[in-house]
Amino acid sequence: MSSQVAVMADSDTVTGFKLGGVKEGYPIKDMEEAEKTLKELVKKDFSIIIITEKIADGIRETIDKFTKASTLPMIIEIPDKTGSIKRESDPMRELIKRVIGVEMVK
Template sequence: MSSQVAVMADADTVTGFRLGGIKAGYPVSNMEEADKTLKELVKQDFSIIIITEKIGDGIRETIDKFTKTSALPMIIEVPDKSGSIRKESDPMRELIKRVIGVEMVK
């Protein structure tokens, strides 16, 4: 697997990441499209897939299916243009715990 990065989000967020240098941008407008796109991106040669927190919440089952069976691609959730979502568990903290086996303490 190469070190390619993809972003899947709303059109504005994808545009922002493209301006930041990420060429593989996939704008989605609903959860069905997001679910289908994520499944396709996992089959491709991406090592990191960046998605927004709102999309992550909408397709949590699909994300969990991929992240529980393999460390790559890493699926990283970031806030969108409206800001961060308050969550009970932090997906980034869970990812770090799973990948390096150590729980980060606040």
């Protein structure tokens, strides 16, 4: 597994990450493209895939399939330019719990 980072998001978010030094950025227009791109990134052995919450919610089943099968790649969900989505469970909290085995308390 390489130590590469990729970002899947709207074009503005991808541009921001590229300005910050992330070389692999994939602007996503629809959920079909998002699912295809995620599968390709997993095959390319990226170790971290950053994805916006809205896109992640649209392809939740595919993300769950990959995250339950292996700890890598880490799929990290971030808010997009419109802000965070209110949820019952926090994907980042679940990721930390799965990776290190400890639940973080607020």
